[in-house]
Amino acid sequence: MLYPDTVESEVLVHKPWFVAVMFAAIFALFLAFDLTGTSMGELMRPVIGEPLESGLYGRFAIAFVIAVLFCLNIVLIGFASLRVQITIVWLELLLLFLAFFKTFNLSLPFMAEKLPFLITQGLFTTIYVSAISIVIASCIAILGAVAKLSTNGFAYAIASFYTSFFRGLPLLMQVYLIYLGLPQLGFIIDAVPAGILALSLCYGAYMTEIFRSGIQSIDRGQWEASRSIGFGFGITMRKIILPQALPVIIPPTGNQFISMLKDSSLVSVIGVWELMFLARTLGQKSFQHMEMLISAAMLYWGVSICLELIQSRIERHYARSKVR
Amino acid sequence: MSEKIIDVRNVSKWYGAFRVLTDVNLTVEKGERIVICGPSGSGKSTLIRCFNRLEAHQEGDIVVNGIPLHDKMRNVGEVRKNVGMVFQHFNLFPHMTVLMNCMVGPMWIKGVSQAEARKTALKFLERVRIPEQADKYPVQLSGGQQQRVAIARSLCMQPAVMLFDEPTSALDPEMVSEVLDTMTGLARDGMTMVCVTHEMAFARAVADRVIFMNAGQIVEQGKPDEFFGNPQHERTKLFLSQILKH
Amino acid sequence: MMKTSTLAALVASLSLSLAAVPAQAGAVLDRVLVAKTLKVATDANWAPQSFVNDKNEMDGFDIDVAKEIGKHLGVSVEFVTPGWDIITAGKWQGRWDMHVGSMTPTKARAEIFDFPAVYYYTPAAVAVHKDNKAEKLSDLEGKVVGVTATSTFEAYANQDLTLDAAGAPPFTYDFKAGEVKSYANSTTAFDDLRLGDGTRLDAVVSTLPSILDAEKAGYPIKQLGKPVFFEPLAVAVEHGDKELSEKIAEAVKAMQADGTLSKLSVKWYGVDYTVTQ
Numbered sequence: 001m002l003y004p005d006t007v008e009s010e011v012l013v014h015k016p017w018f019v020a021v022m023f024a025a026i027f028a029l030f031l032a033f034d035l036t037g038t039s040m041g042e043l044m045r046p047v048i049g050e051p052l053e054s055g056l057y058g059r060f061a062i063a064f065v066i067a068v069l070f071c072l073n074i075v076l077i078g079f080a081s082l083r084v085q086i087t088i089v090w091l092e093l094l095l096l097f098l099a100f101f102k103t104f105n106l107s108l109p110f111m112a113e114k115l116p117f118l119i120t121q122g123l124f125t126t127i128y129v130s131a132i133s134i135v136i137a138s139c140i141a142i143l144g145a146v147a148k149l150s151t152n153g154f155a156y157a158i159a160s161f162y163t164s165f166f167r168g169l170p171l172l173m174q175v176y177l178i179y180l181g182l183p184q185l186g187f188i189i190d191a192v193p194a195g196i197l198a199l200s201l202c203y204g205a206y207m208t209e210i211f212r213s214g215i216q217s218i219d220r221g222q223w224e225a226s227r228s229i230g231f232g233f234g235i236t237m238r239k240i241i242l243p244q245a246l247p248v249i250i251p252p253t254g255n256q257f258i259s260m261l262k263d264s265s266l267v268s269v270i271g272v273w274e275l276m277f278l279a280r281t282l283g284q285k286s287f288q289h290m291e292m293l294i295s296a297a298m299l300y301w302g303v304s305i306c307l308e309l310i311q312s313r314i315e316r317h318y319a320r321s322k323v324r
Numbered sequence: 325m326s327e328k329i330i331d332v333r334n335v336s337k338w339y340g341a342f343r344v345l346t347d348v349n350l351t352v353e354k355g356e357r358i359v360i361c362g363p364s365g366s367g368k369s370t371l372i373r374c375f376n377r378l379e380a381h382q383e384g385d386i387v388v389n390g391i392p393l394h395d396k397m398r399n400v401g402e403v404r405k406n407v408g409m410v411f412q413h414f415n416l417f418p419h420m421t422v423l424m425n426c427m428v429g430p431m432w433i434k435g436v437s438q439a440e441a442r443k444t445a446l447k448f449l450e451r452v453r454i455p456e457q458a459d460k461y462p463v464q465l466s467g468g469q470q471q472r473v474a475i476a477r478s479l480c481m482q483p484a485v486m487l488f489d490e491p492t493s494a495l496d497p498e499m500v501s502e503v504l505d506t507m508t509g510l511a512r513d514g515m516t517m518v519c520v521t522h523e524m525a526f527a528r529a530v531a532d533r534v535i536f537m538n539a540g541q542i543v544e545q546g547k548p549d550e551f552f553g554n555p556q557h558e559r560t561k562l563f564l565s566q567i568l569k570h
Numbered sequence: 571m572m573k574t575s576t577l578a579a580l581v582a583s584l585s586l587s588l589a590a591v592p593a594q595a596g597a598v599l600d601r602v603l604v605a606k607t608l609k610v611a612t613d614a615n616w617a618p619q620s621f622v623n624d625k626n627e628m629d630g631f632d633i634d635v636a637k638e639i640g641k642h643l644g645v646s647v648e649f650v651t652p653g654w655d656i657i658t659a660g661k662w663q664g665r666w667d668m669h670v671g672s673m674t675p676t677k678a679r680a681e682i683f684d685f686p687a688v689y690y691y692t693p694a695a696v697a698v699h700k701d702n703k704a705e706k707l708s709d710l711e712g713k714v715v716g717v718t719a720t721s722t723f724e725a726y727a728n729q730d731l732t733l734d735a736a737g738a739p740p741f742t743y744d745f746k747a748g749e750v751k752s753y754a755n756s757t758t759a760f761d762d763l764r765l766g767d768g769t770r771l772d773a774v775v776s777t778l779p780s781i782l783d784a785e786k787a788g789y790p791i792k793q794l795g796k797p798v799f800f801e802p803l804a805v806a807v808e809h810g811d812k813e814l815s816e817k818i819a820e821a822v823k824a825m826q827a828d829g830t831l832s833k834l835s836v837k838w839y840g841v842d843y844t845v846t847q
Binding site for chain 1: 623656
Binding site: 219221222224225226227228229230231232235239240243244 | 376378397401404405407408409411413415416417418419428429432433477478481
């Protein structure tokens with residue numbers, strides 16, 4: 001949260017002009033869509049009669065009702081405490097999503113039947129591929145960052161070439177290059193190691209830059225203090241600089257972890273049966289792929305939320321030494 | 325026969341084409357308390373930062389505690405072990421408690437056991453009169469307290485000489501005296517000290533010798549009485565008149 | 571997904587420029603017989619030829635044919651499912667030994683692969699949305715047509731198809747597409763077609779079986795006109811192992827002779843596609 005001002009301002013959603021503007025905007029938006037044929041039209045049947053024949057009056061009535069409900073909603077939420085506000089808005093958005101999915105007429109038994117396999121084969125593969133890649137990428141990133149900050153021309157050249165190359169190519173192309181290209185050099189590499197290698201190298205390049213900027217953000221005085229005590233480069237880096245750089249490094253690294261989780265789906269092109277591959281494959285025969293895509297989407301989201309929670313925990317842990 | 329702790333001979337240093345130190349000669353004997361003063365940009369900080377090789381000199385020799393300083397890491401490491409340094413901005417490690425700040429040096433450099441490092445750390449925190457803050461983090465302390473922790477941290481390495489690089493310049497006025505008192509106490513106990521500072525009262529009370537630098541050169545040096553009472557050099561007179569005006 | 575195939579093509583041509591690793595004669599067969607497993611590359615998204623069934627195992631016509639070939643060789647069969655463009659790029663490097671995935675034995679592909687046996691023919695047909703008013707194929711002149719990338723359907727839609735495999739019946743181009751949209755697989759094309767007549771696509775060229783399957787699954791689409799061409803579909807192996815090719819040819823011939831192949835076709839399609847109609 002931003003550093004709050006002490007001036008107590010009036011709640012925005014309780015200002016008449018704001019409510020009026022919101023009302024007008026929502027009203028206009030829904031007037032633009034013809035919702036008479038949807039369940040909303042059915043709901044309004046007592047007022048507008050046969051929805052499909054209600055015409056402009058029906059559209060008008062529906063848009064009006066939606067706009068009133070919306071404004072009532074935001075005004076009421078405005079009275080609640082911050083925590084309650086957040087909870088209510090989350091739940092409402094979630095409900096909207098569920099309603100959206102419901103329009104697909106999904107077959108829940110099919111989803112339930114396939115879910116175990118999606119998890120044991122797909123999610124498992126996705127997670128272990130990403131987890132291994134993340135570990136390797138982090139190691140590469142530390143080495144790369146140190147090399148990029150070193151005065152050794154050789155190390156700097158290799159590191160900067162590496163980050164430039166792997167940040168500059170699409171990940172999909174790297175997957176292909178490694179899977180199809182490496183065998184030309186005599187390394188015949190299976191699909192899963194090829195995918196892990198591509199992900200590690202690509203994310204290692206991004207994380208090198210994150211680690212480098214994190215290390216550089218540490219005050220020069222810390223290096224001097226560490227040196228003046230007599231610490232060598234290794235201890236200074238491991239015990240003094242990196243621990244202080246971590247709070248700077250962790251938020252963007254958490255981002256990388258989450259996007260790695262999803263980018264691991266790119267290895268499906270070389271035939272790895274991970275979550276995305278199965279999502280596209282399992283429902284194919286019976287043309288129920290929407291079910292599988294949504295199940296997989298939920299699984300991805302769930303794991304991402306777990307990662308977000310872990311990230312905020314770690315951030316809180318490091319905030320410790322900043323508390324006055 | 326007195327023992328030379330720091331011996332500086334004909335030292336010159338350049339930043340690119342700019343000459344920051346010109347032909348500096350200086351010896352510091354064991355137990356000696358030296359105050360270096362001079363206008364800003366005169367090279368006084370640079371000079372003492374050369375003593376533990378936070379800066380490299382290009383010409384001349386610096387010998388610290390019998391070890392010649394050059395770009396061999398082994399010598400540099402040996403010297404840094406024996407030279408304590410206190411910075412203007414404290415430079416405590418913010419991710420460690422006060423106690424840990426004092427313990428890590430002996431533990432990781434000298435291989436001292438944790439229990440013993442802790443004992444030493446508490447002893448020196450006692451000496452700078454803040455043992456009760458041992459478990460706090462640096463940000464939780466006032467500037468004066470932080471600087472005293474920084475002094476304790478250096479003392480824990482039991483150095484042969486302490487360097488102070490404008491230790492009170494970043495402090496609020498009411499905290500200056502607590503740090504100076506600590507330094508005076510150290511001086512009483514016979515610690516060899518080289519201080520870059522503008523605290524002339526401290527210099528007068530504690531220093532064995534006051535050195536005035538200008539434009540990278542040692543212009544004048546002498547016992548505090550002579551130095552303040554009867555400065556020889558025009559530049560010194562000007563500096564002293566400006567600094568002692570208030 | 572156009573990107574995928576261009577990419578693969580680029581990488582493949584890049585690979586070709588480097589030194590090729592020659593396969594030893596009989597080496598693949600030897601490896602298969604020693605390992606007692608035949609590694610078969612195929613598609614996992616190509617029902618009813620090959621797909622993942624309710625038990626989450628590979629199943630379908632191609633799968634059954636591959637298993638029969640394995641049985642003939644006396645080895646067990648293992649399936650891998652790399653992308654189509656990776657399979658057709660060649661340079662398998664021993665990652666798999668054989669491809670049973672309804673590949674049309676075109677001349678261009680024959681430069682990379684041996685086609686020891688044609689095992690069935692697929693009628694290719696045109697599907698349109700239920701609401702489409704077209705009565706004959708020529709009504710699709712200038713329309714937007716969806717196809718699978720780098721497939722014979724794409725070649726047909728671009729009027730660039732050469733069916734140079736033995737036994738391929740002649741065909742004619744009945745319409746010229748205004749725009750050809752390429753998809754990673756036929757289902758995505760059907761998905762775009764189902765959105766409405768002309769919303770994204772006016773027609774899809776695909777196999778008749780997959781069109782009928784989609785229709786059965788409730789897609790609002792229908793077949794238009796007669797099949798546009800019959801595509802011979804063959805087992806593919808890399809050049810260089812005559813013994814393996816002979817063994818596969820022998821296996822398929824045996825299956826044709828004892829009626830196994832026809833039986834499998836009827837099992838999966840309800841029709842015998844192993845002969846041209």
